[in-house]
Amino acid sequence: MSVNDTAAGLPAVNGEARPSGRSAPRGWPKEWSRLGTASLLWFIAAAVTALWADADEWERTGEFASLLAVAGGVLAFAAPLAGRARQTAGGRLKGAAGRLSAAVPWLIVLAIGLIGWEILTAKLNLLPRPFFAPPQALLEVYLDDWPRLLDCLAASLTLLVTGYAIGAVLGVVTGVAIGWSRAVGYWVHPVLRLIGPLPATAWLPIAFFAFPSSWSASVFLIALATGVPVTILTWSGVAGVNSAFYDIARTLGASPRFLVLKVAVPAAMPHVFVGLFMGLGASFAVLVVAEMLGVKSGIGWYLQWAQGWAAYGNMYAALLVMALVCSGLVTLLFRVRDRLLAWQRGMLKW
């Protein structure tokens, strides 16, 4: 199994990947008008928010309307610029224009969604409160509670990165050791088979009890959640290395150390990355649970805390931040992989 395989079934959402017949000069007035439509819808969203009185007063309705209007304005400006850039400019600017135009359907749907959300919550109070907060409630959280959110974000990232890095490094080392040494394999394999399938969160009560602090316990759990898939996939990668690669290196004078570092590890890299992706997903899950149950900081804790106060606006705001951060980290890992595995052909673009 590899990321390439698993993603093969996904539809290509990346507009760049397709040959764009739309870049022909004849096409761009149409494109212009589509960007114009998007811009108009964002202005309408701004108008609905600003001019239609809230059912209950919300503090940041005005700011939210301004933000929507700014978005509409940017799109209005971008429309002619984008058309021109695609025709004349080359390289980066053209690429940006292309991406913008590929995003237009999303921009339109987002604007419609925001209008609907705004009307159903703030304007008509049709959805049960406090579970459904209007969009300006999220903005309110970002504007008023940002120091705390930022603190939590920093705490979460520190915890995650520490645990993930430890787990990834130990996972690669253990995986290579099992794949390389019969003795290590003899002792570690059964342990891995027994413990590997157990979700890392199952260790949570013991970990919080056994470790000096809930923070170190969480690092351990995240490292475990990351390390297991990384170990197993590194191992399978090393075990699957074409033995001719070793034969050739040996006849050319390679030492065992060279065989491990320059043959086994690079050959196993595609598998290692599958493990790193699986580990990243698992580490997110453990992070949130650990923060909700033990660590008194971080986004997970913030979610829990917001729920305790029925502050659903805060919860959605934190969820959105978390989604962005997790997605950003996955993107980052894809970037690293693309760079390190540039020698592979036909890689999935994220």
Next chain:
Amino acid sequence: MVALETTDTAGMTIDVQVVSHGFELHGAPLPVLDGVDLRVEPGELVALLGPSGCGKSTLLRLIAGLEPPSRGSIFADGRPIGGPDPSRVVVFQDPTLYPWRTVRENVTLGLEARGLLRSHGHRVEQALDLVGLSGFARAYPHQLSGGMAQRAALARALVNDPRLLVLDEPLGKLDSLTRLAMQSELVELWRSKGFTGLLVTHDIEEALFMATRVIVFSERPARITADLTIDRPYPRHRGDPVLTELRHRILELLGLAETW
């Protein structure tokens, strides 16, 4: 052709003394080599010819030092072979380039493994030149054609300046035109450098066109059934009547004379 700078051009003597070898297949012993006795003098280019699966590659692995023989012994320049050594380099039938390394990085591997990259780095460019791949030094293996990949594998071997070059059906998968061209190139290379060559092939014309000696093996377990010296000057001509006569004799030895 650009000459590759050489340090010690003398070929190696290989002495295979009554070597038998076998594997285990589904619990039953599978004898593969049966008392193979063969001495290769320095600078010879010896073709090993035999039916597919008879044990030729196995013999080469033993000579390369990748496995010890079950019985008998093999000497390189009079010393018993205890393991692989960069003075004895193998080019396998599959080029088996390291896909994560560029062509240049593949060629440098031997020097890198022995810590000679700094002192002997210039040999890399020479080897790439020699096989005509200078323009593809930064390409990855998947960007090469079959012939180019095989040349890259050859450069990876030559950069180590081997005293014994072992070629295991190196041209087996190439199209016939590339194949003919590379046969001539290999002969020229061997003649200019003076290493000892062992060439496994199942192509009789190829053996006769290139080698100073042709060893014919039986079906598995391989025994040597004939040892023919091809005493013809280089460069050879494919239509040479002496070679045609030899080809007939070899076909007879392989029991295929009636197909001629």
